[in-house]
Amino acid sequence: MSSSQDKHLSIMRVSHQYHLMIKACAGLGALEDGRLVHKQLIQSGFESDVFVGSSLVDMYAKCGSIKDAWRVFNKMSSRNVVTWTAMILGHVKCGQGQKALELYEQMQQEGVQPDSVTFVGVLNACASLAALKEGRCVHQQIVECGWDADVFVGNSLVDMYAKCGSMEDAWRVFNKMPSRDVVTWTAMILGYCGNIEDAWRVFNKMPLRNVVTWNAMVLGHVKCGQGQEALKLFQQMQQEGVQPNSVTFVVVLNACASMIALEEGRCVHQHIIRCGWDSDVFVGSSLVDMYAKCGSMEDAWSVFNKMPSRDVVTWTTILGGCAMHGHGKEALKHFERMCEEGVQPDDVTFICLLSACSHAGLVGEGMHCYASMVKDYMISAKLEHYTCMVDLLGRAGHLQEAENMVMAMPCKPHVAVWMALLSACRIHGHVEMAERIAKQILEMEPDNAAVYVLLSDIYAAGGNKHLCQTIEQQRKEKGVKKQPGHTWIEVNNEVHTFVVDDQDHPQMPEIHAELQRLSGHMHDAGYRPCKKFIVHDVDEEEKVFHLCHHSEKLAIAFGLINSAPGTTLRIRKNLRVCEDCHTSTKFISKIAGRTIMVRDANRFHHFEDGMCSCRDYW
DNA sequence: TTAGGGTTAG
Numbered sequence: 162m163s164s165s166q167d168k169h170l171s172i173m174r175v176s177h178q179y180h181l182m183i184k185a186c187a188g189l190g191a192l193e194d195g196r197l198v199h200k201q202l203i204q205s206g207f208e209s210d211v212f213v214g215s216s217l218v219d220m221y222a223k224c225g226s227i228k229d230a231w232r233v234f235n236k237m238s239s240r241n242v243v244t245w246t247a248m249i250l251g252h253v254k255c256g257q258g259q260k261a262l263e264l265y266e267q268m269q270q271e272g273v274q275p276d277s278v279t280f281v282g283v284l285n286a287c288a289s290l291a292a293l294k295e296g297r298c299v300h301q302q303i304v305e306c307g308w309d310a311d312v313f314v315g316n317s318l319v320d321m322y323a324k325c326g327s328m329e330d331a332w333r334v335f336n337k338m339p340s341r342d343v344v345t346w347t348a349m350i351l352g353y354c355g356n357i358e359d360a361w362r363v364f365n366k367m368p369l370r371n372v373v374t375w376n377a378m379v380l381g382h383v384k385c386g387q388g389q390e391a392l393k394l395f396q397q398m399q400q401e402g403v404q405p406n407s408v409t410f411v412v413v414l415n416a417c418a419s420m421i422a423l424e425e426g427r428c429v430h431q432h433i434i435r436c437g438w439d440s441d442v443f444v445g446s447s448l449v450d451m452y453a454k455c456g457s458m459e460d461a462w463s464v465f466n467k468m469p470s471r472d473v474v475t476w477t478t479i480l481g482g483c484a485m486h487g488h489g490k491e492a493l494k495h496f497e498r499m500c501e502e503g504v505q506p507d508d509v510t511f512i513c514l515l516s517a518c519s520h521a522g523l524v525g526e527g528m529h530c531y532a533s534m535v536k537d538y539m540i541s542a543k544l545e546h547y548t549c550m551v552d553l554l555g556r557a558g559h560l561q562e563a564e565n566m567v568m569a570m571p572c573k574p575h576v577a578v579w580m581a582l583l584s585a586c587r588i589h590g591h592v593e594m595a596e597r598i599a600k601q602i603l604e605m606e607p608d609n610a611a612v613y614v615l616l617s618d619i620y621a622a623g624g625n626k627h628l629c630q631t632i633e634q635q636r637k638e639k640g641v642k643k644q645p646g647h648t649w650i651e652v653n654n655e656v657h658t659f660v661v662d663d664q665d666h667p668q669m670p671e672i673h674a675e676l677q678r679l680s681g682h683m684h685d686a687g688y689r690p691c692k693k694f695i696v697h698d699v700d701e702e703e704k705v706f707h708l709c710h711h712s713e714k715l716a717i718a719f720g721l722i723n724s725a726p727g728t729t730l731r732i733r734k735n736l737r738v739c740e741d742c743h744t745s746t747k748f749i750s751k752i753a754g755r756t757i758m759v760r761d762a763n764r765f766h767h768f769e770d771g772m773c774s775c776r777d778y779w
Numbered sequence: 780t781t782a783g784g785g786t787t788a789g
Binding site for chain 1: 780781782783784785786787788789
């Protein structure tokens, strides 16, 4: 062997070694170790090697440091398809799908031909952006390049179409694929999130399933609001010998939180400890979230304090818990602690913080946070931040300021921000502004039932029975349906669901008898049904009816009958708690001597001894 | 250098 061949071989060997120590860092997400290797590479002059450079780009991108990836990428004298693909995949991973597509465009302009891995990355980018049009173009290119028979590319195509909502296209690709694996089938199931019947049809046909497939089905039920079915499926998967993993637990905890199933959640927590998943940051954050949403901030803090590592999501979750429970001052205090510990807040952190201020009526503090977000943390306000600010100002009665803020928004105001303002009009009885805003929302979303409900509440509260009836009539004529109210309560480790005017529950006679009994005591204690939102006068019989037909009242009565005296009742309602329910629950908490916690659409109401934690009814 | 599922808010 000549000396030049010898030298070449030795360079190859060293380059390969560097590639392996970098690959390991990338796999472990060990950014600091990766940086050390990078330093050595600079010293030994290997940085510009295409193979080593591509590995470095990949390592930085995988560790989430896209800036460093760019630094290496820009320094490289030559780049191949692997270098470009690593950059594309890195941007997809960081949630920058648009940038990934731009890189793909640039790569082609520079004459580099994509391979199957590039296509997988680009399709992922399209899927993350739900960019069906761009996805179709890429599909066309894939067919032209002859990559459509590749199972990886095929899977990504199915995934892209499914995520873009075109199940027809997904099935077309699926049927043409020469071979399918468990990933192909699972992508189809995931495409049916929200359409659980079709997901089941695919699941039942599958020749092979793994834990990801089961997780997808459990998730499908959670997304459809079928928490109990999700938990049943979790049992079934274990009976069939499939070991749950961290994702399973995250999804199952989500199901528990959605139903406020605290006891079930505690069982899952024990299971997590037995499996050794409790030190995982994803699982830990989900546990914090579950306990907070199930009404136990004590447990949420206990998990939080024991976690070996906490990231921005963990902190944001606990701040969100504080917000939900009305602990505004606490949220602000812990936000400072978070920053002191060197955790960089993100846009979601500020949404939680602003919502904490809003729920606690801390207007000045909220405005300060908002200003600091833009100035000190360089986070530009998104639609969600504007919604929080409008909510904060509006609840506190600064309606004009809130409306000015909407008008001054740099982007087009969306329905949520108008709804926040409309809710504020309801709290403060501002009829003129409410009518204007309702009109605005209905132009954008003619089927928005909540607008009709809010407007009718505002008219009723102002004593305008005629307009109240008119708006109700308009809603009916337009065929706009109100969202039905649901309430969940967990008693003796079992979750029970109630709906408005429930007739089906086997214990209904006892529930009605309990409400009738309470009605008498409440009347004596001074409770009168809230007539504000009732169009006609209420006689004795109707008084009982108004006490009985709301789902949360049925759930409370059920809880009182079936749980041990003195225990706290935890209730979850899918809609806002109505004013009459709010008042009657105060009375019930006093008469029954129970603490009742109600989690409605966005916050907890904590009823104790005839009082509620809300400063006002919101 | 290569695929599929998950945490926070609105």
